[in-house]
Amino acid sequence: MSTLPQLTDALLTLENRVATLTMNRHDLRNALTGSHLIDDIVATAEWVNSCEEVSVLVITGAGSAFSAGGNIRDMAERGGDFAGDPAECAERYRKGIQRIPLALDAVEVPVIAAVNGPAIGAGFDLANMADLRLAADNAKFGETFLNLGIIPGDGGAWFLQRLIGYQKAFELTLTGRVIDANEAKQLGIVMDVVPADQLMDAAMTLARSIAQQPAKATRLTKRLMKMAQRTELRDFLDICACFQGMSHNEPEHLEAVNRMLEALSRKK
Known part of the structure; x- marks a missing residue:
């Protein structure tokens, strides 16, 4: 088996040509900033492209949330990824969270997001960067940047409208409204909604069916x-x-x- 990359805040497994990346910072609700998850996701994406043993990548979260997106405490304190004047903050975005959409867009194998709980802000955008999305029945989704007085700085405005069209993406983004899993399915954001305790079984069934292809x-x-x-x-x-x-x-x-x-x- 290929050597797995060393990750800090995520877990990675490879079985039957399916790689599973589990964001493992439940204490932060798997926030992408204020953790090492950005580095872990980018490292996994690069490894997948170089590993011929991988045919599908599944991304999910440990604990009750898929990902809360940005670390709000850091925002309040103007620290971490959100520190500095406008130019410094912009550069941190380029060298930080914006590496995720570029890395996932370049992944050569199908990517499945198994959304196990709330996917909010950049966490919602992360799910939308996948090729396929399955949601637990307790999942929630929100493009909530404007609620915090900021814009979707990780590319969310690019991804969402390509999934559901400009008008509906505009409404969700400009209102910051949080929707449940069933509405997400109606809008075409997720393929299917399953009971929470069946999510990973459903994701792995889909992943293995793709992984069996040449x-x-x-x-x-x-x-x-x-x-x-x-x-x-x-x-x-x-x-x-x-x-x-x-x-x-x-x-x-x-x-x-x-x-x-x-x-x-x-x-x-």
């Missing part, structure tokens, strides 16, 4: 899905042709074809 083709397919959002059709089709040529020449392609032929022969 590994290299899975990474290429995710890359195509991301590129399709920003590429003209003619250019996109050229990229598809190149990726398909690569896929046809991978051993996993022939192995998958042979499995399909064997399954068809058994049905005759």
